[in-house]
Amino acid sequence: MPRVFTTPPPLEPGSRVAIVAPSRPIDESMRDRACSRLRETFDLDPVVFETARSDWEWLKDNPQARAQDIMDAFEDSTIDGVVAVTGGDDQIRVLKHLDPDRLAASPTRFYGFSDNDNLRLYLWNHGIVSYGATLHPTLTVDPEIHPYVERYLRRAFFEQSLGVVDPTDEWTDEWFDFDTEEPREWHDNPGRTWHGDERVTGRLWGGNFSIVKWHLQTDRYLPSADELDGTILALETSEDVPVPREVKYTLRSMGERGLLERFDGLLMGRPRTFSPELEWEPPEDYGERLREEVVTVLDEYNPDVTAVFDVEFGHADPNVPLPLGATATLDPTEAAIRFE
Structure with a gap:
């Protein structure tokens, strides 16, 4: 059941x-x-x-x-x-x-x-x-709450579901300086990238890549493999900014365990590429390299999956309060994401 x-x-x-x-x-x-x-x-x-x-x-x-x-x-x-x-x-x-x-x-x-x-x-x-x-x-962060953040946080507080989540017009991963309160530099949003062409709907499971990896490593808090059938995997890489091949290795291991094939869809959050404590310098095309590594694994273990990259959740700003456990619909034809 x-x-x-x-x-x-x-x-x-x-x-x-x-x-x-x-x-x-x-x-x-x-x-x-x-x-x-x-x-x-x-x-x-x-x-x-x-x-x-x-x-x-x-x-x-x-x-x-x-x-x-x-x-x-x-x-x-x-x-x-x-x-x-x-x-x-x-x-x-x-x-x-x-x-x-x-x-x-x-x-x-x-x-x-x-x-x-x-x-x-x-x-x-x-x-x-x-x-x-x-x-x-x-x-x-920021002198005022970003309107995009306020819009979806208000839905998460006061409504039954987030509904359709539209792309943001701008984004940043610049650290906010609380001492100066100076506005951060924002960039035009290049948009989401879709992989696959089938509309899929399923419960959302996942979150922070590091945390998902911990749960895979301890194997104490994972749902059964059968419970992941038809779900949608959400991943975002946080301020850790892992080397893209490390994300590939973890997904490959999920594939070898027979887990990756269980998901009907994948949501990848827009990656943060800067942190003051980062021990390496990510390339300018970090997001593209990350996407390429992920797609390589998907093509091997779950070639029919529908995936969308650079979604507004995780550690880059602005973001939406992603509802784990909610029902998500990914519609590549309409380029739409909906949560119920």
């Missing part, structure tokens, strides 16, 4: 939303900036939970406390949504401390991405749809 999915009820103006730190915390000034935008732009009432007030050294040593905050937020009947403050690199350590029955009994809209895709894939396993947004950077 296919897994039954629940989309938690939409928020309403005035809804209380829990602010938690399942990964790392952020500076109080950033947290206050984001919470102000929740109040002023979206008329939501942020409630800061204990982990979001804690420092990283304590959170690092207490993954069980991070899990407890998540469960408490889900079970609080006065809370309508749960928002992660930011990402990190260790949330997989939190998952073993979660009680899936407690989460499934109180399905609540969860917002997070990057390291939070650990929790989102966990929620997927228990039939709960979740959304790809965090306090930082979603609600902190």
Whole structure:
């Protein structure tokens, strides 16, 4: 039997939303900036939970406390949504401390991405749809919230589904300078690239490439192969900016395990190509090289798949709060992407 999915009820103006730190915390000034935008732009009432007030050294040593905050937020009947403050690199350590029955009994809209895709894939396993947004950077960068981000975040907060997601007019992967508040440099959007010509519909599974790779490596939180039949794989490469052949190697391994052939579609987020801590310099055509490597693997293991590249989710800006577990439709004839 296919897994039954629940989309938690939409928020309403005035809804209380829990602010938690399942990964790392952020500076109080950033947290206050984001919470102000929740109040002023979206008329939501942020409630800061204990982990979001804690420092990283304590959170690092207490993954069980991070899990407890998540469960408490889900079970609080006065809370309508749960928002992660930011990402990190260790949330997989939190998952073993979660009680899936407690989460499934109180399905609540969860917002997070990057390291939070650990929790989102966990929620997927228990039939709960979740959304790809965090306090930082979603609600902190730029002097004002980008209109494209506001449009789709508003849908993720207040509507049953995102509906059709149109391409953005502009994009950037420039780091935002909070000291100067200077506007970032934006580039014209060259558009999405489609591979394959068949319209496909399926549940969305995946997220951050690094997190998907961790789940493949640990093999503790993967759905069964049969549950992935007919689904759509979503991948974005984050600020890690992996060498394209590393993405190819992981997808090839999925092919050898008989997993890659299960997907009817693939969504690839527009790749970020810059990070201050990056240890190598990506070429100007990084996105093209990444796409070529991915297509090579698809052609070998899943030649009939429909794929679309440079979609607006992940770590390049602006982006949409990708709903893992929702039903996605990829229509290459209309060049359209829809989430229900």
